[in-house]
Amino acid sequence: xxxxxxxxxxxxxxxxxxxxxxxxxxxxxxxxxxxxxxxxxxxxxxxxxxxxxxxxxxxxxxxxxxxxxxxxxxxxxxxxxxxxxxxxxxxxxxxxxxxxxxxxxxxxxxxxxxxxxxxxxxxxxxxxxxxxxxxxxxxxxxxxxxxxxxxxxxxxxxxxxxxxxxxxxxxxxxxxxxxxxxxxxxxxxxxxxxxxxxxxxxxxxxxxxxxxxxxxxxxxxxxxxxxxxxxxxxxxxxxxxxxxxxxxxxxxxxxxxxxxxxxxxxxxxxxxxxxxxxxxxxxxxxxxxxxxxxxxxxxxxxxxxxxxxxxxxxxxxxxxxxxxxxxxxxxxxxxxxxxxxxxxxxxxxxxxxxxxxxxxxxxxxxxxxxxxxxxxxxxxxxxxxxxxxxxxxxxxxxxxxxxxxxxxxxxxxxxxxxxxxxxxxxxxxxxxxxxxxxxxxxxxxxxxxxxxxxxxxxxxxxxxxxxxxxxxxxxxxxxxxxxxxxxxxxxxxxxxxxxxxxxxxxxxxxxxxxxxxxxxxxxxxxxxxxxxxxxxxxxxxxxxxxxxxxxxxxxxxxxxxxxxxxxxxxxxxxxxxxxxxxxxxx
Numbered sequence: 077x078x079x080x081x082x083x084x085x086x087x088x089x090x091x092x093x094x095x096x097x098x099x100x101x102x103x104x105x106x107x108x109x110x111x112x113x114x115x116x117x118x119x120x121x122x123x124x125x126x127x128x129x130x131x132x133x134x135x136x137x138x139x140x141x142x143x144x145x146x147x148x149x150x151x152x153x154x155x156x157x158x159x160x161x162x163x164x165x166x167x168x169x170x171x172x173x174x175x176x177x178x179x180x181x182x183x184x185x186x187x188x189x190x191x192x193x194x195x196x197x198x199x200x201x202x203x204x205x206x207x208x209x210x211x212x213x214x215x216x217x218x219x220x221x222x223x224x225x226x227x228x229x230x231x232x233x234x235x236x237x238x239x240x241x242x243x244x245x246x247x248x249x250x251x252x253x254x255x256x257x258x259x260x261x262x263x264x265x266x267x268x269x270x271x272x273x274x275x276x277x278x279x280x281x282x283x284x285x286x287x288x289x290x291x292x293x294x295x296x297x298x299x300x301x302x303x304x305x306x307x308x309x310x311x312x313x314x315x316x317x318x319x320x321x322x323x324x325x326x327x328x329x330x331x332x333x334x335x336x337x338x339x340x341x342x343x344x345x346x347x348x349x350x351x352x353x354x355x356x357x358x359x360x361x362x363x364x365x366x367x368x369x370x371x372x373x374x375x376x377x378x379x380x381x382x383x384x385x386x387x388x389x390x391x392x393x394x395x396x397x398x399x400x401x402x403x404x405x406x407x408x409x410x411x412x413x414x415x416x417x418x419x420x421x422x423x424x425x426x427x428x429x430x431x432x433x434x435x436x437x438x439x440x441x442x443x444x445x446x447x448x449x450x451x452x453x454x455x456x457x458x459x460x461x462x463x464x465x466x467x468x469x470x471x472x473x474x475x476x477x478x479x480x481x482x483x484x485x486x487x488x489x490x491x492x493x494x495x496x497x498x499x500x501x502x503x504x505x506x507x508x509x510x511x512x513x514x515x516x517x518x519x520x521x522x523x524x525x526x527x528x529x530x531x532x533x534x535x536x537x538x539x540x541x542x543x544x545x546x547x548x549x550x551x552x553x554x555x556x557x558x559x560x561x562x563x564x565x566x567x568x569x570x571x572x573x574x575x576x577x578x579x580x581x582x583x584x585x586x587x588x589x590x591x592x593x594x595x596x597x598x599x600x601x602x603x604x605x606x607x608x609x610x611x612x613x614x615x616x617x618x619x620x621x622x623x624x625x626x627x628x629x630x631x632x633x634x635x636x637x638x639x640x641x642x643x644x645x646x647x648x649x650x651x652x653x654x655x656x657x658x659x660x661x662x
Contacts, residue, residue, distance in 0.1 A: 185647050185655040188474045189425045189662040190341040191364040191406070195274045195303050198340075199404035201263040203238030206230060210246035227252035227269065227279070237298065238264040245276035249309075255289040258298030261336055261359070261396040263403065267296075271303040275343050280309040285344070287319040288334050295322065295357075300338040308346035311373040315348035322356040326459040332388045333357040340364055348373030351429065355385040358466060359399065363407060364423045366662075369618070371446045371479070375434035378445030380480065381426040385452040387419065387464040410469075412492070412643045418466035421449055421473065423653075425662050430479025430617035433506055443506040446479030446617070454488035463489065471495050471644065472653045474626050474662055476609075479504035479617040481512075482530070487519040494644055495527040497626045497652040499609055502532075502551050503617040508543050509550075510582065516555035517591075521563035527638040529572045529604045529652040530554055532580060533614055540581035551575075552582040556591030565590045570639040571598040572651050604652065605632035607659070626654045627661040 186193075205220075208230055212223035224230050228250060230241040237258035258266040269286070271277035279285045285306035288295055306317040322333040333356035344351040344367045351367040354360045362382055371379040395416070402410045410416040431446035454464040471494040475482040482498035485491050493515060502512035514530035517523045530553035537549035553573035556566045568591075575584045584600060585593040593600075608623035615621035628634050634651035641648065647655040654661035 185657050186423060186645065187658065187662045188423045188472060188653050189364060189366045190275055190343065191423065192274060194364055194406045195341045197406060198302065199263065199407065200266050200268050200300055202240035202268065203264050205240050205242055207242050207244065209244040210248065226250050231256055235267045237266065240268040240270055243269065243271050243277045245271070245273045247278045247280060249280055251279050251281035251285040251287065253287050253289050254296055254299060257296030260298065261398045266298045266300045268300040268302065274303045274341060275305045278305045278307050280307055282308040282310050282312045282315050284315070284319045285317045290321060290323045290333065293331060295334045297334050298336045300340065301342065302340045303342065305343040311346060311348040313348055313374050314377065315373065316350045316353045316379070317344035317347050318352045318354065320354045320357060330388065330460050332390060335359040335390050345369040349377060350379035350383050352382045353379065356388050358387050358389055358418050360384060360419045362421045362424060366425045368426065368428045371429045372432045375431065378431050380445060380447035380450045381429035382421055382424065382449045383452060384419065386456050386459060387454050389465055408645050409643050412467055415467060417469040417643065419468040422469065422471045424473045426473060427476045427478065427620055428618055430504060441506040443479060443504045446504060447481045447484045448475040448478040448501065449473060450481065450484045450486065451488045451491050452486050457487055466490065467492065469494070469643065474653045476500055477503060477615040477617060477620055481516060482514045485517045485520050485523055489520060489522050492524040493528060495638065495648050495651065495653055497654060498528065498530045500531065500533045500614050502548060505546065505548070508547050510542060511555055512548065512551045512582070513555035513586065514553050517566045518555060518557050519559055521558035521566060523566045525554065525566060525571060526569045527571065527648055527651045529634060531604065532575045533577050534575060534580040536578055537581065550580060550582045552580040552584055552586060554585045554593060556593065557588040558590060561590040563589065565592065568593045569597050570637060570651060572602050572604050572634055573598065574601055574603055599633055599637065602633050604634050605629045625660050626652065627658045628654060628656045632656065
């Protein structure tokens, strides 16, 4: 079955557009739709470069499954809630000795979403403190007595390594174009933007909350964004909560964007393209955020909740100890084998990110993107063809009810997807692709998928015709599909999968080109027994399920089934994102 992919509107994106040919049989193999994201620059009036990406075996539930009545063949769970974490009381700016470093013990278990513990004990320290307040002045000096009025004033004061911009609670209509950063991956090497109360600073700029400047190079490095609510006042084309983009993803000598950017403890929602879009650089860390209701608006450069496109290495960079081992026990280890993860998306709650209808019923409705998390074209196929050489970790995230994939790894290698809880994704009714998995490695090879829970809910159907609605008849739990059988296979171990509510035309798990998913190494057709996920309503691409408690009920098959790894928290012994010690999660 030949499935045509959308053709991006720019030259760089056009180089990445392609068609995917997959031999498919009902219930066993599948073909894909397209999925790829490159943002426009701040205030850009023209479509940005875009890369192309594709979109996109057992069954049975116990009577006690906790899923909707009538769920017959598989069980799944994913989280959803529109509410941000409760605000914490104001915390004094961290001093030079405030960082945990390696001295403090982490909590017994962690929850996905903004972390009061991590916010209260940051890994960074402040040599100098400056202040922004809604009661500040355009003529202020940034002192506590005379704070600045805007985030842009703080940036334009040329902060340096060790400077913390302490933002007071309130609503700020303007975001910031970040053009100054730090100089070292160390406790005092960053420029930090920090809300003084966890998620108490609301930035309503619609085009970008924090945009990294690519009008001149080099772009700023070593920046931390901690504890904000980025809440776009309206959905606008190319609107992004966090934007990093070098303006050019092709060419013989491509530019690079920024490195060492941390997005911590934020709530991000309402952006027309992406919640977090971090492209063209590396050392990107997106940890403990809640990201939802993004990507609805931009059809020519589709977005997602969290998106990384065409990561690029910084040649000659010498890693520090913080790079190699992680700067805080609250974050965990970055070490993997003899190397370390250069990019980490972990402990996030990501849901209801969807590209809603593009086109019209008359001209032909179409959608291809709107993923919760996408790792996109790290092999830079169609651009420089320089494969990104370092490893990326996607772990302990709760992802559900997206228009596209829950965790979508597309044309990207050296990615580890571990201990995620994924429920009911690929809900877009206009996406005609048939490769529609909760978690997938598509056009990718050599990736590791371990300790995840994936629950899929295909639409009721009477047959398995391609390019005929309802397209969600193809929804399934996992897909592993390298470009060819000559590539190294992906590894699937200690995962739990199920399809709920009827059979998928794709089967519970689809593997092609040398990938295998063994029910001896994984638990097939197994209800994870979440406490309360989708019992009365599974939700839609724009609404969360009625229940979204991904905690593990007593007797859950996920308890103790996980594979321990040095780079994972000790709670990885429980499969999925939530420890059995939690009664609610997130």
